[in-house]
Every structure is written in C-alpha cells, then in structure tokens.
Amino acid sequence: MTETLALALAAVLMAAAPLVLATLGETLTEKAGVINLSLDGSILLAAMTAFAVAVTFDNPWLGMLGGMAVGAAIAGLLGIIGIFMGQSQLAVGFILTLLARDLAYFLGHAFSRLPGPDLGLWTIPGLAEVVGIGPILGSRSPVVHLSLVAVFLCWWWMYRTEAGMRLRAVGESPRAAFGRGIRVRLVRLWYCLAGGALVGMAGAAYSLAVKPGWGRPQGCEGAGWIALAIVIFGGWHPVRAALGAVLFAALQVSGIYLQEIFPSIPAPVFQVAPFPVMILTLLAVNMGRVGWIQDLVRRHPFLRRFSRGWSFDPPAALGQDFNPKKGL
Template structure:
C-alpha cells in the first residue's frame, strides 16, 4: 500500500501543471476562443517564474509573475481576435512560436542555475494516517492548488451567474448579446483568466515539478497535450482534470516500466504516453465516425457506451462575433 501511495503521489504532482493548463484552456474555449499559444506560454511562464523567483528570493513572487505572463500572452490573443477580428488559430500559433523562442533566448543566463522552489506543504492531522500523509501531506503546494482549482472551476462554471454567462457566449454569442451580455468583454476576461492558469502551470514546472530552468525544461509539448485533453474531457473541468491525471499516470508508469523492462530503451517509455493519449482521444471520439453511427442505429444497445463520455464542443467555438452586425 505504501508503494501504491507513492505512485499516486507522483501522479498528483506530475498531473498538477497539466490540470491547471487544461482548466485554463477549458475556461477560454467555453467562451468560444481557441488559444493555441499554450505550449509557448507555459515555457515563457516557466522561465519568467524562475527568473523572478531567483531575483527576489521568493518562489511565490515567481509564481505570480508566471500568472502575469500567461495573462499577458492571452491578452494579445484576445485583443487581436476579439476586437481586431484576426484569426484565432493563426495568432495563437504565431504566439506559441514567439513565446517559445523568447523563453530560451531570455532565459539563457538562468540555465542550470540554482534558485528557490515552492517546497512542500504539510497538512496538519494527516501524519496520523501514513497513507494519506504520503499522498497529500508531503506534497508541493501546486498539488493542493490544482485540486482546489478543479472544484472551484466546476462550481464557478455551473453554479454561478458568471459561469452561465461564460457558457452563453460560447454557445450562442448573438443570443447572449440580445440578453444584454457583453460578449466581447466576457470573452476577453475568459482569455485572461485562462491565460493566468496556463501561466501558473508553467510556473509549477520550474518551481515545483522540475525546479530550475534549462533546455529541455520538461514541459515541452505539455501545452499541445493540454489542448488534446480539453477535447478528451468534453470541455468539462472535472473530466478534463481526469484526462490530465490519466496522462500523468502514463508518464509515471513509464518510469516504473523502465525498471521492469531494462532491455527496452528509456526513450520508448518517455515517448509512449503521447501516442497512447492520441489513441485514447481517437477512441473517445469514435462515436462520431459515420460507420460507428450506422452500427448504433442497427444495434441500439451500443448507444449506452457512446453516451457514457459525451464530447460536445461549444457551438460558437472559434467563431468571431461583431456586435455591429446586429442580432
């Protein structure tokens, strides 16, 4: 049981940044905006967080700096798309290339240098329960923050008026505008909030999961995986978080499998989680394929399986909105 608790603790830590990034992108896409800059934003935020933490001696100041970087990058996407009508996909892709190169260029002097980390939080009372103490009591604070963020994001999105407005502008911006909702402003706020969470995810890598800065950092490609996990989770914060932990479990299992199968090159286990996540994503989306739908019409009992993990994108995802064109 102790070994199992250690494995689960590793999954929670490895999955924490992915959870934060997927929640941030879920919020953004629920408002109808696609942010493709996640991968570069996380790298730039990781670099900026470590640099700021090193300069100030405070890891928490660095984490706040990472959130500010994420929000700043997202604001560029929001302003150019929401108010200037530029392509979300083109701007997001350019931003991810720009921020990635900026991260490596500006962070060169901090490469392989010592710096502060967020350390560990001890939760009072868990020491009396050894398994829970191993699982949660000796963890980085990003684990607790990510778990709290899941519950808070779900509550805000589905139990508050602000969350209802967010979903409204992502489903039918014209109808929301007709109801008096400021569609463009709501989308911009969603971009900023989502970007801040993505920036915090980058900070979590350089200040907690893999403290330090260098090339490779350890979060390369994580932004693209977060985008895929949002689809896997059906644009639902809880299911997206499950997808993030699933990918983290694949990564952690690869570490243990290296010991079990020493003859297999270590690179195989490092790369394996990525194609496995793609296969899982394809399997989840299989219900949308034409021949599968034909089979479900012939054999109705198959619908039980296809509806167990619904994936429905916001109706206005990726669509621009101009209030001057009327309702």
C-alpha cells in the first residue's frame, strides 16, 4: 500500500511538472501586468522544437534550450506588439497561439513518430534512502526537480528581492512605478521573456520527459489554457498556483486508478472529469469576489483567517497599456 501511494505521488509530480512551469511563467508575466494568451500554442511549438533539436544534435538538454528560446521568442513578439505598440494583448496572444499551434504541426511533420533522446532520470545521492521522500523524489525526471526548484525561486524573487518589488509595482500601479524611476515597459518586456522561457521549458518537458517524442496529437493540447486557469485559481501567487497545478495533475492521475476500480464506467469519463472539476473549483474560488460572500467571511473569524492569505484579485493594471509619454 505504501509503495502504491509513493508511485501515485511520483506520477502526480511528473504530470504536474510541465503545468507548474507553465503556470509559474504566466504568473510572472501577469504579475507585471501583461496577459499572455499564447501559452497553448507556445507549449506545442516549444515541444516540437525541443524534440527536433534533441533528435538533430542527439542532445536533450540542447533541445530544452531550444524549447525555452521558442517560448521566449513568442512572448517577446507579444511584448513588442502589445507593450510597445499598444495593441490588444488579448487579441495578439490569441492569434499567436493559433499561429504557433499550426506551425508546430506543419514544421514538426518530418519528426512525427520518430524515436529520439529524452532527459532520463536524475538520481540525487542520499535522497533515495530517506524514508517517505526517497521513493517519490529519489530517482525521477529532471523536470520534476526543476519544477520544484522553480517554485521556490519564483516565490523568493517576487517577495524577497527588490527586483520582485519592482515587478509587482509595474503590475499594480505602472504610473506610480514610472514616477519612482522604474522603466515600466522594459520591466514588462523582461518578464514577458522570462515567463515565456518557462512556458517553453514546459513544452520541452512534454516532448522530452512526460511523453518523449513528437506526434499529432502530442498529449499537451489544452495545457496552456489549463495553466491560464490555474494562475487565477492560485491568486497570482507562485506557490498557490503550483499547488493548483498539482491538484489538476492529481485529478488526472486519480482517473487512471478509478478506471481500474470502476471498469464499467467508460474510460473517456475519467479522462474528461478533471476539466469540469477544475472549472467548478475556479468558479468556487472566484465566488470570493461576490459581495454577500465577502460579508459572510467578515462575520466569521474562521473564514476570515482562511481567506486572509488568499488573494482573489488580479494585479490592478493587468492587461492595461502604459504610455510613458502620456503618463497613461
């Protein structure tokens, strides 16, 4: 029983790792006040590029860098058009996700169903012998360890550094940040690129670790939209967003076990179930903005303590253009 639970937890962390990376990337971007809707296409194009580079050079880590470069490039396009040219971030992001998706399938046709290298496993000395943690993290894919480290680094950067304070400032009040000498547009572009690189790493994780190879469908379709929803679920906080990604992965993995327990229920039911559950959870989280629920929370000390550390509000300037020449 203990071994089965450890294997299940390891499977959840593996399934969650790319989602965690994509969610962290979008959290960084949106904290700076920019909405990047190109995630789904970016993940697909990065997955294809990562596998193509890995096959061509027989080096999966070079493939990982290729995927990150693609994610950063797409986010950079969004930044230039949306931040500096003042066009709609939502429209540009949506167009980019459709373009990137079609490019992934068109350019990746030559690599479809080919065998190729993957990232393999990392065995951390001494960790495998630790009771409880060893079977879960002792010898796992590098993307699992990278995603866990990325959660800590993003939290530390956002809430424990001066650069993180500037990041939150440009997302909450760009005019005030500009008045303090912060180059708002440049900071926003930087976090577009950084967030896009993490999204590209998520795409590479799918084709080099979670489901090695490239095909149509690849298996990561829709992951970008889920990551966008998880950012909202997590209240734009890296740790809570990562927990949301783990929750979604747990729903997916539990479907595999439930299918064995209830064989009479059609398999597609368990495959689709995580999506409506995540939607209902998202609706429940956003109910916190409703007036009568806020009054209920204020009247009950337990609910007030529970909700105190969980923000339901997006960055105040999310999606808003800023023109330093006009002060807007």
